[in-house]
Amino acid sequence: MSLLAEMLSYPFLVRAFAGGILVSLCAALLGVSLVLKRYSMIGDGLSHVSFGALSVALAVGWSPLYVSVPVVVLAAFFLLRLRENGKMKSDAAIAVISASALAIGIVVTSLTTGMTTDVSSYMFGSILAMSRSDVWLSAALSLVVLGMFVFCYHKIFAVTFDESFAKATGVRVSLYNVMIAVLTAVTIVLGMRMMGAMLISSLIIFPALTSMQVFKSFRGVVWSSAALSAVCFCAGMTASYCFSTPAGASVVLVNLAVFLLFCLVRTVRREMRGRKD
Numbered sequence: 001m002s003l004l005a006e007m008l009s010y011p012f013l014v015r016a017f018a019g020g021i022l023v024s025l026c027a028a029l030l031g032v033s034l035v036l037k038r039y040s041m042i043g044d045g046l047s048h049v050s051f052g053a054l055s056v057a058l059a060v061g062w063s064p065l066y067v068s069v070p071v072v073v074l075a076a077f078f079l080l081r082l083r084e085n086g087k088m089k090s091d092a093a094i095a096v097i098s099a100s101a102l103a104i105g106i107v108v109t110s111l112t113t114g115m116t117t118d119v120s121s122y123m124f125g126s127i128l129a130m131s132r133s134d135v136w137l138s139a140a141l142s143l144v145v146l147g148m149f150v151f152c153y154h155k156i157f158a159v160t161f162d163e164s165f166a167k168a169t170g171v172r173v174s175l176y177n178v179m180i181a182v183l184t185a186v187t188i189v190l191g192m193r194m195m196g197a198m199l200i201s202s203l204i205i206f207p208a209l210t211s212m213q214v215f216k217s218f219r220g221v222v223w224s225s226a227a228l229s230a231v232c233f234c235a236g237m238t239a240s241y242c243f244s245t246p247a248g249a250s251v252v253l254v255n256l257a258v259f260l261l262f263c264l265v266r267t268v269r270r271e272m273r274g275r276k277d
Contacts, residue, residue, distance in 0.1 A: 149183065
């Protein structure tokens with residue numbers, strides 16, 4: 001308790017916990033659908049797009065967050081259209097856009113500001129970089145993402161597991177695919193301040209994969225992913241504070257440790273069932 005009180009005495013850590021928990025919840029919930037649809041690498045691709053957008057924004061003196069959100073949303077929509085048209089496979093489309101956006105960001109940065117602290121914080125994450133306005137904007141957009149997911153839960157469930165059946169029952173599959181992509185794009189941009197472009201996709205992938213080791217139902221995986229994401233973020237932040245390690249990397253390592261633990265639990269359960277049979 002004394003450690004928690006000490007951490008919460010710092011305003012920047014309070015902002016980090018408030019914004020981080022909300023963004024982690026958004027990433028975990030959307031990650032379940034993305035992983036099941038085998039589209040989980042969209043997080044990595046969109047994070048690179050966001051880096052390219054913020055590099056251009058910093059070069060011309062605009063607000064990085066306000067520029068990155070619409071640019072990444074457009075990139076998500078473009079990726080989805082490529083996938084639906086069948087002109088390019090989703091993994092190839094993500095690789096092309098990801099590499100191109102990252103190259104643009106690096107070139108723009110090298111020609112203008114250089115690899116400054118602001119750019120590095122978006123590449124690798126920086127809790128100190130989160131201002132009060134960033135937290136309020138993150139909170140508002142995160143609540144919108146969570147609200148949309150809860151409100152459209154049944155439609156997202158249908159689209160995730162069987163698009164053909166969902167379309168036959170009258171569900172507007174294209175609309176909900178676009179919504180998932182847009183919500184993912186917003187979540188990626190919001191999480192870059194904390195995790196950085198290199199690590200933000202871990203918030204999407206790890207909680208879902210970890211929960212799937214133990215739970216089989218969609219609802220169980222969703223609830224477990226949300227809980228694990230929040231707990232792992234808080235544990236990672238605490239470890240970062242105690243050992244003076246980078247916050248984003250600490251959160252990822254905690255997620256990795258929990259994933260390995262759940263894999264062990266799954267193995268033990270299989271062994272016990274095998275012995276009973």
